[in-house]
Amino acid sequence: EAAVTQSPRSKVAVTGGKVTLSCHQTNNHDYMYWYRQDTGHGLRLIHYSYVADSTEKGDIPDGYKASRPSQENFSLILELASLSQTAVYFCASSTRNYAEQFFGPGTRLTVL
Amino acid sequence: SQLAEENSWALSVHEGESVTVNCSYKTSITALQWYRQKSGKGPAQLILIRSNEREKRNGRLRATLDTSSQSSSLSITATRCEDTAVYFCATDNYAQGLTFGLGTRVSVFP
Numbered sequence: 001e002a003a004v005t006q007s008p009r010s011k012v013a014v015t016g017g018k019v020t021l022s023c024h025q026t027n028n029h030d031y032m033y034w035y036r037q038d039t040g041h042g043l044r045l046i047h048y049s050y051v052a053d054s055t056e057k058g059d060i061p062d063g064y065k066a067s068r069p070s071q072e073n074f075s076l077i078l079e080l081a082s083l084s085q086t087a088v089y090f091c092a093s094s095t096r097n098y099a100e101q102f103f104g105p106g107t108r109l110t111v112l
Numbered sequence: 113s114q115l116a117e118e119n120s121w122a123l124s125v126h127e128g129e130s131v132t133v134n135c136s137y138k139t140s141i142t143a144l145q146w147y148r149q150k151s152g153k154g155p156a157q158l159i160l161i162r163s164n165e166r167e168k169r170n171g172r173l174r175a176t177l178d179t180s181s182q183s184s185s186l187s188i189t190a191t192r193c194e195d196t197a198v199y200f201c202a203t204d205n206y207a208q209g210l211t212f213g214l215g216t217r218v219s220v221f222p
Contacts (some may be wrong), residue, residue: 004154035208042200042214043155090154098204100145103154 003027004104006091012110021032021077021107023091031094032074033058033101034066036087043090049074081111122217125191133216135201145210146175146186147200155200155212180193191220197207 001062004025013019025032031050035037035043038064045058061086065077078085088108127129143162146154147155159175161184163166168175174187188195198215 031209035212040195040214043212045209048209092154093121097209099143100157100160101210103156103157105154106152 002017004091004102006085006089006104006107008107009105010108010110011024012112013078014082015083015111017081017112019081019085020040020074020108021089021091021109023104024072025073025074025091025093025104026072027092027093027102028071029073029095029102030071031097031099032068033091033092034064035074035090037062037084037090038087046069046076046089047097058074073111080111085109086111116144121214121218122219122220124221124222127191127193129191130187130189131191131218132185132193133199133201133218133219135213136204137182137184137201137203139203141179142202143204144175144177144184146173146184147202147212148197149200149215150197150198158199161178188218193222196220 007022033048034046037043045062046064049055052071067075082099088106090106091104096102123184146158148158149155159168159170161175161177172189177184196219198217200212200215202210202212
């Protein structure tokens with residue numbers, strides 16, 4: 001069954017540490033997205049990609065990097081984690097830029 | 113400011129009743145999507161309504177779109193406890209995909 005999976009499902013990180021969140025999709029979709037969700041802010045787009053080896057900035061890219069080594073995999077990297085990056089992170093995929101997006105189950109990140 | 117936003121933070125209804133979530137947006141769109149997010153899960157699309165459509169149905173769900181007032185509504189009839197969730201509207205953003213509203217929490221009580 002086609003799906004979007006994320007790992008880890010939860011993580012506790014220390015301030016200043018490096019965090020990598022991974023996303024894998026079996027939908028054969030070209031587009032992949034990383035969002036963060038905070039209470040009162042809904043879903044905010046961090047980075048997205050429409051082809052392997054290329055990433056684009058979303059609405060809130062500061063403090064985050066992204067990597068798309070293959071069509072199936074999309075990672076979000078926090079080089080120097082900060083308290084303000086505590087949130088739930090969602091990965092999604094879609095066939096094209098504004099089509100239906102299929103979301104993963106989310107990763108709860110807590111930075112202490 | 114949000115390009116898309118729901119008009120209520122939270123709504124509560126009893127099972128069997130109907131509930132309507134409203135959404136307003138600020139840009140021209142090709143389509144508007146409604147998503148539902150249950151606790152601990154990622155959002156899932158419910159309905160996509162295109163700019164040339166005025167109404168779209170999916171089972172107990174009915175979405176309307178009024179491009180002149182830049183607003184949309186999602187109605188759920190014969191609600192069930194499992195309809196308890198946060199409901200988002202999302203509009204297309206040519207540059208970056210979808211822009212999601214902040215969401216409306218709908219609680220359905222027995």
